[in-house]
Amino acid sequence: MPPKANAMKNFVEELKWRNMLHDMTPGTEELFSQGPVSGYIGFDPTADSLGIGNMVQVMTLTHFQRTGNKPIALVGGATGMVGDPSGKSAERNLLGVDQLNHNLECQKKQLEKFLDFEGANAAQIVNNYDWFKEMGFLEFIRDVGKHLSVNYMMAKDSVKNRLETGMSFTEFSYQLIQGYDFYYLWKHMGCNIQMGGSDQWGNITTGTELIRRMESGNVSALTTPLIKKADGTKFGKTEGGNIWLDPMRTSPYKFYQFLLNTADADIGNYMRVFSTLGREEIESIEAEHNEAPHMRLAQKRMAAELTARVHSSQDLKKAEDASEVLFGRATKEALMALDEATILDVFEGVPQAKVSKSAVEAGCDIVNLLTEQTGFLASNGEARRALKENSISINKSKVAPDYSATSNDLIDGKYILLQRGKKNYFLAIVE
RNA sequence: GGGGAGAUACUCAAGCGGCCAACGAGGACAGACUGUAAAUCUGUUGUUUUUUAACUUCGCAGGUUCGAAUCCUGCUCUCCCCA
Known part of the structure; x- marks a missing residue:
């Protein structure tokens, strides 16, 4: 290879x-x-x-x-x-x-x-x-x-x-x-x-x-040289610990995300170290990146190359899909279209809980779903607060405090994606 | 061994008889903004089906009082000073 x-x-x-x-x-x-x-x-x-x-x-x-x-x-x-x-x-x-x-x-x-x-x-x-x-x-x-x-x-x-x-x-x-x-x-x-x-x-x-x-x-x-980040901190460590090559320790998705989040100040250096791209190519990517830094072309390119090398191109594809669903402009429709295997892969590592199917079919009050049913949020008060803050989403779309979850919200007939803010996900498995 | 100071929510830190679920700062979380960034602004940060309400919380156990985080007693722990 x-x-x-x-x-x-x-x-x-x-x-x-x-x-x-x-x-x-x-x-x-x-x-x-x-x-x-x-x-x-x-x-x-x-x-x-x-x-x-x-x-x-x-x-x-x-x-x-x-x-x-x-x-x-x-x-x-x-x-x-x-x-x-x-x-x-x-x-x-x-x-x-x-x-x-x-x-x-x-x-x-x-x-x-x-x-x-x-x-x-x-x-x-x-x-x-x-x-x-x-x-x-x-x-x-x-x-x-x-x-x-x-x-x-x-x-x-x-x-x-x-x-x-x-x-x-x-x-x-x-x-x-x-x-x-x-x-x-x-x-x-x-x-x-x-x-x-x-x-x-x-x-x-x-x-x-x-x-x-x-x-x-x-x-x-x-x-x-020992590689370190432009801000002087150690490379390869996150709050969650070390970034490992073993997919059992660090999932390909997290691995990809780690690289994607590389700071602009570091990306040029990392590309030189971690990719096999030639000098001209790297310089042209850098030039393009500097034109539109928010597109993070360089990060995407490097994350893709390294994820594919360390894991596989299939893993890379999944990581990219997962990133799109979690961070991209993925709509409710895109999410609903995911198959079960991809969902489980994307949300691997995301906290999950089982919810009884009958409760959902009967129409489950959102506060109840967030707390008692799933334990996603600690108390009713917290759930209400979050709803008031407009921070709760079900399947990527914001919901009002009086919302009730029904079988219409099920992805593949058995999953509901709960979200508080942008980064906190929770997967309810309905069965 | 003698003397002194202290123990308050995630952390630091006010409060020193009722207006205290408890000032303030940091952190955390959320909203706006944004590049899945940084900075900034705003909000939230004990529980209870939103409440001018109730309940549980200020080291632990008792007590005084109509009423205590606040006063008293004992206990546990921490720090400082002198030996």
Whole structure:
């Protein structure tokens, strides 16, 4: 499914115009000028799904592959057992082995969707547990640990920041484990560069240093800037929590909505990072967007592309339909025309309650429907207040306080969409 | 251990015997406006079939009083000062 590599464009150049280059070791550009490169990025199995934040690194690999290079995605079966101290102010709790393996498997499946496993520069997914499981402690500290000084390791920010508050030996040794990964991939798979977020710079350079000291190897490191919103807040988080790639955690609809709500100030940057569109195309979309920002062409375009890539084009279609019904000028007619499956999908996650059919057929007073029948609103007083505010809609049309719901209001003979204001939905299932 | 201050609705914070369902601010929700944005303006924010009405609420339990969030007693908790 991922697009084939296009004409051999230079990866570093590609990252530069996408604003995705934060730092790289000297000699990195020469490395790419010599032909296809094999490189890797590691993923930490802290959860059983990748979050949208991880998409930055997924996209780094995607751009890497599209410029003709061979990507390796590493899932951290071994490193996950230890815990990366980077950016953490306190010791991490270790995950149980079962949990870890579960997370690993789930992340691996997700990663498989994004890379191309065919052709000359086919992607690979590896698990560092595979080469650590055989290795004994003595072997490791003798063959690997001997090459780096504690002084060197202590100079890393991830360690330095913890000297005051304390840090276990386990976390201290994390960089060595990750460094050895790089060595192993370099030695056995010809991997010449490790990439990652800028917070990984320290860990990555431990690897390049290790390779230099162990076998005088010369490899590169490259990091991408941490993506954040123009207002300085963290990307990928909402009041509702993290945005996940797993549809069970974050529905495709919510995923789509999250992207659609991107601020104008961020959209240009996001398009560069998250889409595979070329420079000219992005610039022309931006120009068009600036002509009529309220149309949010850029947001729609990016949300569509990413939703389709992460989920599927069917999921995208549903998300777009759902958005149209919820936010567009969808009329009562459009809503009434929806089939049952779409309704359930659109209103998945919307609070629901069952209402007896006989009550509705007899004509159900609106206040009663809002409170006793459904529990949508807390009290009769609140319901009356809301009605007075003209904020209650049934099936997208406003209703007066003296309204009575009847079977005419049923969608597909069994649903009534209640709404308070624009954003609060409630689905009454009548049966 | 001694002394002092306090506990009020989602949060902060007035009230110190009747006019208190309780000022005000923030938040939240809604309406107008709008781009499913921001800002702004307006309204609502204890329950009860709209009410000049009733009921439940001001840490907990009692008491004084025609009447208490407001006074008294005990309890619980929080904070501050001196040891």
